[in-house]
Amino acid sequence: MADAVLFEFLHTEMVAELWARDPDPGPGGQKMNLSVLEGMGFRVGQALGERLPREMLAFREELDVLKFLCKDLWVAVFQKQMDSLRTNHQATSLPQGTYVLQDNSFPLLIRMASGLQYLEEAPKFLAFTCGLLRGTLSTLGVKSLVTASVAALPTCKFQVVIQKS
Amino acid sequence: MSRQANRGTESKKMSSELFTLTYGALVTQLCKDYENDEDVNKQLDKMGYNIGVRLIEDFLARSNVGRCHDFRETADVIAKVAFKMYLGITPSITSWSPAGDEFSLILENNPLVDFVELPDNHSSLIYSNLLCGVLRGALEMVQMAVEAKFVQDTLKGDGVTEIRMRFIRRIEDNLPAGEE
Numbered sequence: 001m002a003d004a005v006l007f008e009f010l011h012t013e014m015v016a017e018l019w020a021r022d023p024d025p026g027p028g029g030q031k032m033n034l035s036v037l038e039g040m041g042f043r044v045g046q047a048l049g050e051r052l053p054r055e056m057l058a059f060r061e062e063l064d065v066l067k068f069l070c071k072d073l074w075v076a077v078f079q080k081q082m083d084s085l086r087t088n089h090q091a092t093s094l095p096q097g098t099y100v101l102q103d104n105s106f107p108l109l110i111r112m113a114s115g116l117q118y119l120e121e122a123p124k125f126l127a128f129t130c131g132l133l134r135g136t137l138s139t140l141g142v143k144s145l146v147t148a149s150v151a152a153l154p155t156c157k158f159q160v161v162i163q164k165s
Numbered sequence: 166m167s168r169q170a171n172r173g174t175e176s177k178k179m180s181s182e183l184f185t186l187t188y189g190a191l192v193t194q195l196c197k198d199y200e201n202d203e204d205v206n207k208q209l210d211k212m213g214y215n216i217g218v219r220l221i222e223d224f225l226a227r228s229n230v231g232r233c234h235d236f237r238e239t240a241d242v243i244a245k246v247a248f249k250m251y252l253g254i255t256p257s258i259t260s261w262s263p264a265g266d267e268f269s270l271i272l273e274n275n276p277l278v279d280f281v282e283l284p285d286n287h288s289s290l291i292y293s294n295l296l297c298g299v300l301r302g303a304l305e306m307v308q309m310a311v312e313a314k315f316v317q318d319t320l321k322g323d324g325v326t327e328i329r330m331r332f333i334r335r336i337e338d339n340l341p342a343g344e345e
Contacts, residue, residue: 005251013212
């Protein structure tokens with residue numbers, strides 16, 4: 001059984017490696033590297049989802065799926081639960097079927113300084129996890145778009161927008 | 166409640182697979198990015214090295230092992246403490262050279278390769294090469310220059326996975342220029 005810290009070390013190295021090859025990618029280049037990380041996270045998320053037994057996948061409501069992500073998936077991947085889950089089903093600025101998952105001390109950001117330093121670097125450390133969420137949702141039969149934002153390290157928010165088919 | 170119990174076990178299982186699944190995604194991505202297996206192997210070794218030089222601090226902090234006096238002690242610590250702590254397995258140590266500067270780690274099963282099959286066009290790929298880099302980087306931080314390489318691999322049809330470790334030399338601390 002692989003120790004949890006191995007994933008953190010590997011993730012950090014993956015972020016460094018994908019950037020090292022193009023130290024100054026420019027705005028277009030940066031997106032490409034973020035989407036590579038996101039894609040890898042997606043495949044891992046799918047695979048994690050596929051390993052769940054059938055009974056676990058019988059979620060009654062969309063909200064149950066999101067709670068699963070916030071509790072079971074987050075504990076499995078980061079040894080802690082998501083700190084808050086907010087939904088927005090009213091017709092406000094956010095589209096319907098939008099959920100905001102907030103982690104106040106996201107483990108992949110913890111090792112970096114807290115506050116506003118490294119704010120620019122933060123997206124690189126979130127891309128894989130966005131993909132992970134999207135991939136697990138996909139296996140659970142939910143199509144989504146997942147983005148992340150950081151106002152101050154190590155707190156971050158993952159925005160999950162469910163795509164209605 | 167049975168649903169709670171189920172949840173706990175599933176979390177644990179997912180957690181242990183996270184590293185191996187992520188590693189698999191990385192190798193897949195590198196195979197796409199680099200044209201030949203040799204370059205992928207080099208990249209895995211380099212990334213492993215970068216991880217190793219930092220992992221050693223985590224290891225020393227958590228394991229309370231003291232300084233090793235010789236390569237035999239080092240071998241024991243690697244197999245019985247480090248591999249156990251990080252990968253949950255204890256490789257056996259075999260095939261010591263007469264001079265005591267080379268040994269083999271035998272892994273009955275390699276957790277990195279669960280569910281992995283090498284496609285035909287990647288016969289030179291050393292899938293788990295990250296491990297060699299990790300060993301090399303970690304040991305360098307404790308003043309040992311070593312070479313680590315796979316000589317048997319279950320992914321290639323061998324019965325076991327074998328990593329050959331060779332002690333090259335002790336690394337003396339370099340004083341910064343200007344210090345006498």
